[in-house]
Amino acid sequence: HIATTYAYPVMVDDRYVMDPSPTPKFDNPKMNNMAALQLFGAGREKRIYALPPYTKVKSLDFEDHPFEVQTWEDECGMCGARDSYLDEVILDDQGNRMFVCSDTDYCAERQEAGHRGPQHHDQPLGTADRGKAAE
Known part of the structure; x- marks a missing residue:
């Protein structure tokens, strides 16, 4: 390796x-x-x-060290991809984390096509309470 x-x-x-x-x-x-x-x-x-x-x-690879592309056990939290390079995002001080596609265009295209990951929100974060604040 x-x-x-x-x-x-x-x-x-x-x-x-x-x-x-x-x-x-x-x-x-x-x-x-x-x-x-x-x-x-x-x-x-x-x-x-x-x-x-x-x-x-x-x-480049060698008989005793073949070339391998990195793989992840997790999937993209937004689109569910497992075939994309994933960046780790720390969510809070308790160590909660998620992985997201490094290629944001690829991730957005997958989401537009209906793919969803475990942390995907149909409404962008922080917009749910905007209407209530104006009342």
């Missing part, structure tokens, strides 16, 4: 090793054969790296 969540190296076109930072390790497989031009900046090196569309990209 290689314990890193960002800057996990990839092999580009079976020839070049590249650091795709700041892309999370979880998203490395999405880089393979992507239709878009991908640009990466290396500020300290004063360089820009570009991956042309439809380029073969594979995360």
Whole structure:
């Protein structure tokens, strides 16, 4: 097990090793054969790296350390996704927490399609009492 969540190296076109930072390790497989031009900046090196569309990209792995995408036991509290990178959110001082999709657009699209997680509220938090306060 290689314990890193960002800057996990990839092999580009079976020839070049590249650091795709700041892309999370979880998203490395999405880089393979992507239709878009991908640009990466290396500020300290004063360089820009570009991956042309439809380029073969594979995360480095070894026989004794195969590449694995992180998985979670929990689901997104808002949309119920288990296939998205999840951020942990601390809810209060008692240590209650929930996990939410890091990709907020993906989460919103799932919710609009009717997917619900255990902490989802049909009405945004804090709006239920607005009408009562005006009375």
